[in-house]
Every structure is written in structure tokens, then in C-alpha cells.
Amino acid sequence: MSTIYDFSVKNAAGEMVSMDKYRGLVVIIVNVASYCGFTNSNYRELKELSGKYYKKGLRVAAFPCNQFGYQEPSCEVDISNFINEKFEFEPDLYEKIEVNKPIFGGGNVSPLWEFLKKEQPGTLTNAIKWNFTKFLVDRKGRVVARFAPTTNPSSFEEEIKELLGEE
Template identity: 35%
Template sequence: MLNVGFYFVMYSCSGWCCRAHLQLDLPTRPVRHEPLCCVGSLTVMMLPAALAVLLTIFSLIETKEKDFYTFKVVNIRGKLVSLEKYRGSVSLVVNVASECGFTEEHYKDLQQLQRDFGPYHFNVLAFPCNQFGQQEPGSDKEIDSFVRRVYGVSFPLFSKIAVVGTGANNVYKYLVESSENEPDWNFWKYLVDVNGKVLNAWGPKVSVKEIRPKIAEMVRQIIIKKKEEL
């Protein structure tokens, strides 16, 4: 008997390899060896299984449930930011405009909401939009300067976007699909809970004061829960 040890390596077209060490006791008389093509055949046989695993992984990634806070947007100063920072808070998402008949009332009341509830896990999130009546014609810098100077806005503002149509921002596509309410004018308001789910939507004719009690109750529930967790 002859004792023989050797290594072999298998490569697949995807680039991975497998190396193994074999220790065999071989008879001294000649034996018939399997052709090397068997190694290649084994690799080919393993490819479907490997591809199936990869497809399953990609499928799980793609089907991960989205919510409002999973998106990234550009803020009014041109920086890409994640909405994840607002998770755990109630958000009122509004498409705003500087030259609309609803501008003054809404901006004043939105700022009051931010002032009253901002310290308690609430934010107004404003997205300028020029699609309705061309009433937000200015640049991001001009919009930011105007609302801070005239209305003392302290809530987060984001870069001007489209909220309807084929060019609509993905954030608004999500809001519309989730609420089944598409904005048809400025100052549509979407109420988003702490988990990023859209609870309700109101058009510009519904005042901020009318929905204030709903927001106040949601904020109150957050405060109670936070105290219980202490």
C-alpha cells in the first residue's frame, strides 16, 4: 500500500474557491483515476443552489417594508439627510409655498405648533413646491430667508421638490400611496406617527388649528409612554 497526501482547489465562475486536503492509502497496483472534468461538473451542479440562495437574499432586501422615516431627502441648504432622525416623533409633513393665499395663516399656525410641541417629540417637516399656481418660484436660499424673516420659522425645511406627477419625490409617492390622498394644491398636511406610518391627510382648507387637538393627543401619549419607560 502507498500512502499519498495532496491538495485540490475548485473554482467557480463566480470567483469563490474551495480547497481540501486528502490523505489516501492507495494500493501499489495501478488503479483507474476519475477524469478531472468531474471537479468541473461538481462545480456546475452547485451553481443553481448558490444562485437560489443569492436570489432569496436579494428578494428579502427588496421586500423590506418601507415607512416615511426610511427615506433620505435634501434639506433647504443642499445637504442629504435621513428622515430616520425623526423616528420616534410625530411629524406633520406639508408642501409649502410662499405666495399662496394660504401662506400666512398656515405658516403662523405651523410655527406655533412647532413652538408648542417641538420639545415633546413633534416636528413640522416642510417641503417647498412650485407645482400649484407657480406660487413658490424662488430658490431654496430665497425661500429659507423669506420664511425665517417673515414668520420666524424654526421647523425643518427641505429642498424644493415635485410632489405629484412622474417627477414626484419618492417621499411624496410614499405619502400619497399610503394615504390614498394626492395633493392638488399647496399646504396639504400629512400626519405621520412615531413609526413612520401615515395616519391622516388634510387639504389646505382644513386649518392647522382644526387638527391641533389630534396632534396634541398623540404628543401626550408619547410623553406618557416615555415616563413609563423610566
Template identity: 35%
Template sequence: MNIYDIKVPKSSGEDYSLKEYKGKPMLIVNTATKCGLSNQFDNLEKLYQEYKEDGLVVLGFPSDQFRQELKSAEEAAEACRVSYGVTFPMHGIVDVNGKNAHPLFRYLTENSKGFLGSSIKWNFTKFLVDQEGNVVGRYAPKDQPESFEKDINKVLAKNEN
């Protein structure tokens, strides 16, 4: 199985395949609108605006496993748009850990190890996936998006070759 075989829920509830992004680098983030780290939405949006013409896709996946998300995916997506100006795709609320973890987050954690093992420790864990679907970076919740911009540029440089 590769990342493009995985279907994910839109905030509206309908599923689509990540093969829609085949050939594009993806920055995948588990989010929560009521989290103290939610100021990262601003920086994620800045990265998206700066690099989307180069092919970068930022994908937000709300999760309530840490009890910091709104009741519905639609509410979460709207809060991101209104409060933070988010224009990158936001998705349905998913579990990121445990037996009910969404297949995407199982794939991401199995293909990258965090500081304390493979499970996701908190909201705003970020995964950088290259154009071929390989997980090439995992960043901690407190890592601000601009702190790994050089890694994004390396992945985008592959597009030019």
C-alpha cells in the same frame, strides 16, 4: 420601504435621512411662499413651538408645481424665516405629484388618500405621521393647523405610554 428609508434635501441642497426623526411624530407640509394660504406658516410655527418639547417635528417642503414658490430653496427658507418667523426645518424644493414626485410625497400619498384621490391638489396639504412612521392623518390645503390639533395630541399621547 418605510418613511425612515427616505432621504430628503435640506434647503442647502444636501440630503439627509428621515430616520433622524425616528420615534418622533412629524407634521409634513408641502409649502409655497407666494401662495394665498401662506398665512398658515404662522399657525404651523405656533404648533411647532407648542409641541416641539413633546417631540413633534414640523417639516416644510417647498414645491413650485403650482407656480407659487420662489426661485430657490434658500430664498424660500429665508422668506419663511423673515416673513413668518419659521424656525421649523424647511427643505429643498421638490415635486409633490407626477413622475418626478419626490419619494417622500409618493410614500405619503400612497399611504393616505385625499378627498379626490391620492394626488396633492394644492399647496399646504399636510400629513401627520406617528412615532412609528405611519401616516395617521391627511389634511386639506384650507384646513388650518389648529383644526387637527386634537389628532396631534392623540399621537403625542402615544409618547407618554
């Protein structure tokens, strides 16, 4: 596997979707949660970036995850409604996933997220540390950057503009 295009994932409706749908686009891939301290700022800024650059080729791929503090307990329908109603935002929403192997074994870690972590290792460990870890993917499907949950999406707008060819 060398790009995100090599993967298929289930969307929020449970249908398999090839990540090839993002071919030629710039993508922010993010694990999301509705009840996290980072929820408001991240969704607001992701919406703003998406609104600003959608026509130029930016997409947001949101993967709900309940592994951190059980901050995403709802089903995909409720998660979608929450994002739409509270933020008036419709990112590409996918099925709830696990981004890390559970400490006590078991679980089914998303192969896409294993790939993302391998391509852009984390600090100290490759594990995803919390909700709203963000990966930036270029127009060729390569993972070019990783941003911590504490990093606001607006802080890497210049990188987005560069990848969109807007320097």
C-alpha cells in the same frame, strides 16, 4: 417601504438627510409655497403648534413646491429667509420638490411624497391638490392622516396631542 424612515431627502442646503432623524417624533409633512393664499394662516399656525409642542416631540418638515400656480418660484435660500423674516419660524426646510407627475410627462416626483399619497389617499384622486397639503406622521413613522390645503393646522391639534401622548 413601510414608514417615512425608509426615505432620504435633500435638505434646503442640498445635503442628503435620512427621515430616520424623525424616529420617535410626531411630524407634520407639508408642501409649502411663499405666494399662496394659504401661506400666512398655515405658517402662523404651524409655528404656533411647533412652539407649543416642539419639546414634546413635534416637528414640521416643509417641502417647497412650485407646481401649483408657480407660487414658489424662489430658491431654497430665499424661501428660508422669507419664512424666517416674515414668520420668525424655522421649520425643517427641504429642497424644492414635485409632489405630482406633471400632466405632460417628465418631472421627478419625490418618492417620499409618492409614499405619503399611497399611505393616505386623497379624495377622488391621490394627487396633491394644492400647496399646504399636510400629512401627520406618528412616533413610529406611520402616516396616520392627510389634511387638505384648506384645513388649518390648528384644527388637528387634538390629533397631535394624542400622538404625543398628551390626551
